Amino acid sequence: MKFFCIHEKEDTTFFLLKKACSEKGIEFFGINADKFDFLNPPVLEKSDML
Secondary structure, three states: OEEEEEEOOOOHHHHHHHHHHHHHOOEEEEEEOOOOOOOOOOOOOOOOEO
8 A cells, every 4th residue: 555645845744644654554655746747646556545
């Protein structure tokens, strides 16, 4: 399972989500909103989250 987090900055919420994913064995991918290609998002598997 993967969790893709689109964020503007690495704030407390970002780090809490990252920590929670780590504790649950979920791969965490932080994606800066300024660099995210909304026309070409990551391909998600059935259990992945964006």
